[in-house]
Amino acid sequence: MRYDYVVIGAGVSGITTALILAKSGFDVALVEKSPRIAPLIRGFSRHGVYFDTGFHYTGSFGDGEILDLFFRYLGLDDQLEKTPYDPQGFDLIRNLEAGFEFWFPYGYHRIRQRLHATFPAEKDAVDTYLQAVEATYHAFPYISLNTDAFSVAMPSGIHGPSLQQFLDRLTDNRLLKWVLSIHCLLHGVPPEEIPFTNHACIVGPYFESVHGIQGGGGSLVRALDGQLAKLGVAVYCGTGVREIRFAADRTLTGVYLEEGKNLDCRGCVSTVHPRELLNLVPESLFRPVYRKRLERLEETSSAHILYARCDSSLDRMARANVLISPHLDLTGLGADQALQHRPVYLTAARSKKARSFKAGLIAICPASIAQMSRWAHSVNGKRPADYVIFKENMGTQLGRYIETACPEVAGKIDWADCATPLTLRDFSHSPFGSLYGVKHKVGQHNPLPLTKAPGLFLAGQAIVAPGILGAVVSAFLVCGIIIGHCRLLKALRKYR
Amino acid sequence: MTDAEIIALINISLTEEFELKMEDLKPEALLFDDLELDSLDIVDMVVVLESAFQFKIREEESIRQIRTLGDIHNFVINKKNALLN
Numbered sequence: 001m002r003y004d005y006v007v008i009g010a011g012v013s014g015i016t017t018a019l020i021l022a023k024s025g026f027d028v029a030l031v032e033k034s035p036r037i038a039p040l041i042r043g044f045s046r047h048g049v050y051f052d053t054g055f056h057y058t059g060s061f062g063d064g065e066i067l068d069l070f071f072r073y074l075g076l077d078d079q080l081e082k083t084p085y086d087p088q089g090f091d092l093i094r095n096l097e098a099g100f101e102f103w104f105p106y107g108y109h110r111i112r113q114r115l116h117a118t119f120p121a122e123k124d125a126v127d128t129y130l131q132a133v134e135a136t137y138h139a140f141p142y143i144s145l146n147t148d149a150f151s152v153a154m155p156s157g158i159h160g161p162s163l164q165q166f167l168d169r170l171t172d173n174r175l176l177k178w179v180l181s182i183h184c185l186l187h188g189v190p191p192e193e194i195p196f197t198n199h200a201c202i203v204g205p206y207f208e209s210v211h212g213i214q215g216g217g218g219s220l221v222r223a224l225d226g227q228l229a230k231l232g233v234a235v236y237c238g239t240g241v242r243e244i245r246f247a248a249d250r251t252l253t254g255v256y257l258e259e260g261k262n263l264d265c266r267g268c269v270s271t272v273h274p275r276e277l278l279n280l281v282p283e284s285l286f287r288p289v290y291r292k293r294l295e296r297l298e299e300t301s302s303a304h305i306l307y308a309r310c311d312s313s314l315d316r317m318a319r320a321n322v323l324i325s326p327h328l329d330l331t332g333l334g335a336d337q338a339l340q341h342r343p344v345y346l347t348a349a350r351s352k353k354a355r356s357f358k359a360g361l362i363a364i365c366p367a368s369i370a371q372m373s374r375w376a377h378s379v380n381g382k383r384p385a386d387y388v389i390f391k392e393n394m395g396t397q398l399g400r401y402i403e404t405a406c407p408e409v410a411g412k413i414d415w416a417d418c419a420t421p422l423t424l425r426d427f428s429h430s431p432f433g434s435l436y437g438v439k440h441k442v443g444q445h446n447p448l449p450l451t452k453a454p455g456l457f458l459a460g461q462a463i464v465a466p467g468i469l470g471a472v473v474s475a476f477l478v479c480g481i482i483i484g485h486c487r488l489l490k491a492l493r494k495y496r
Numbered sequence: 497m498t499d500a501e502i503i504a505l506i507n508i509s510l511t512e513e514f515e516l517k518m519e520d521l522k523p524e525a526l527l528f529d530d531l532e533l534d535s536l537d538i539v540d541m542v543v544v545l546e547s548a549f550q551f552k553i554r555e556e557e558s559i560r561q562i563r564t565l566g567d568i569h570n571f572v573i574n575k576k577n578a579l580l581n
């Protein structure tokens with residue numbers, strides 16, 4: 001079989017890449033190691049409740065905003081029903097140390113007003129911060145479609161300032177700094193490490209607007225699947241790529257699948273974790289310096305995730321999530337601390353039946369995969385008995401912690417299942433089971449979409465940013481390199 | 497570190513990390529034309545120099561003017577001296 005391009009990994013970035021290339025007239029194959037596409041975001045059901053996994057809400061998806069435009073370009077819009085979060089408070093953020101809570105609104109004017117009202121002495125700091133976030137986010141290639149195609153370049157946050165440094169220059173108010181840093185939970189890099197530019201590009205969309213999708217990640221996957229079929233992308237699932245093959249002159253010739261099949265092609269876009277990429281290419285393909293660079297990329301933390309049933313509805317959480325942090329200090333984001341010292345992210349799950357009042361709760365709590373080293377060699381479905389006991393204990397402890405930190409749910413939840421860092425690792429085939437892949441961090445050079453191997457390109461959360469939007473933008477960026485930014489930006493502008 | 501030691505360390509790092517041949521590492525060698533590096537290699541060059549000499553390189557003007565291997569030698573020597581002063 002011969003294709004123009006083979007895309008490796010059918011997460012959001014890989015599927016989007018395949019769709020753009022197919023729309024541009026190429027013969028495309030998409031290869032996914034899991035039995036079905038998009039294992040990270042497809043969610044699952046237990047006891048009549050649908051639980052989302054890698055997708056709960058997204059920014060910039062309001063009518064006419066950039067993700068909405070991307071989805072219209074991809075032909076997804078008429079299959080997706082947006083569910084707006086509450087503009088007056090899409091996240092309830094709660095600090096236990098300070099006994100403080102704040103409904104974080106969206107829309108820059110609302111955020112400004114609310115912060116001014118809460119921190120009257122800090123109006124300048126608030127304004128400077130919000131202006132910088134907005135300007136930085138909108139300068140990112142493909143977020144602004146007015147970018148001159150010849151100067152598409154990713155802003156480099158490598159030299160800092162970090163978010164922490166940026167905020168330290170603005171104010172001494174610890175509580176305000178906590179409020180402006182808590183959304184580090186959306187990218188998994190603590191304030192002292194995340195470059196301000198990257199933080200701005202990840203929270204900027206949520207400051208614009210916040211939406212979920214009716215039916216959650218599962219609906220998004222069905223819509224993506226439908227478009228893959230419609231555009232004639234050949235999808236190979238349940239068989240990973242084992243090797244990317246090159247001729248003696250370093251020309252890319254194709255990929256070799258785990259099931260023993262060859263797919264010939266002239267180009268390849270890899271969206272897998274950079275560490276996994278190294279397993280797929282000949283040792284001599286990259287210079288030692290580049291191999292080491294990929295090997296040494298630091299990882300975001302993993303998590304324990306509790307999926308609970310809930311017999312009464314969690315009213316206020318229908319259109320808002322809850323972010324709880326025991327401390328003002330977010331250094332390290334807490335993955336290595338005792339459970340009750342870690343932040344936790346709560347979001348509601350919905351019943352599969354439209355009229356049922358039954359619902360559920362999902363609690364995500366940072367955790368390090370190193371704590372799981374005893375069972376590192378086990379795989380999903382075949383874990384030893386002591387792991388099962390550990391997991392049950394973890395579920396119980398996490399349940400108790402949540403009931404204390406969030407009394408609103410106390411007595412209402414009954415846990416249904418629990419995921420550990422090993423679950424995350426095995427379900428999404430990411431080597432360390434981290435929430436958001438490799439960090440974007442001051443001082444760390446993440447890989448770019450272009451590689452030194454002709455025909456081999458990279459996309460995915462490691463390249464641009466984590467999140468659905470980061471994954472989608474990484475796909476547009478890499479396809480812009482392949483088919484020409486001019487052509488792609490022009491095609492996108494038609495959807496404005 | 498003497499200037500000669502700095503130059504030797506740069507050249508050894510380039511043979512190990514970039515797989516360049518020692519005999520090609522003449523100070524007058526042009527990075528792009530003679531050593532066949534390209535713009536994608538700049539980041540890796542920065543990574544190699546930062547880890548060999550334990551300093552951080554910003555996108556300073558002087559790095560953009562680098563054309564030859566000798567320019568790299570001088571850049572690092574100047575940077576080291578500046579850090580000492």
Ligand SMILES: Cc1cc2nc3c(=O)[nH]c(=O)nc-3n(C[C@H](O)[C@H](O)[C@H](O)COP(=O)(O)OP(=O)(O)OC[C@H]3O[C@@H](n4cnc5c(N)ncnc54)[C@H](O)[C@@H]3O)c2cc1C
Pocket residue numbers: 008009010011012013014031032033034037038039040041053054055056057058239240241242271272273276364427428429430434435436459460461462465466467468469471
């Ligand atoms: C618990 C959790 C909650 C989240 N919540 C949100 C949210 O609310 N909003 C949001 O925007 N983002 C959220 N995210 C982040 C978001 O889900 C990710 O950033 C995004 O989905 C990453 O997409 P990707 O395509 O880059 O990576 P992936 O989805 O990881 O895609 C890589 C794919 O490659 C496959 N693969 C690996 N090796 C091979 C191989 N050898 N051959 C073939 N295939 C291979 C993997 O199975 C995988 O499907 C969340 C993440 C987690 C973990």
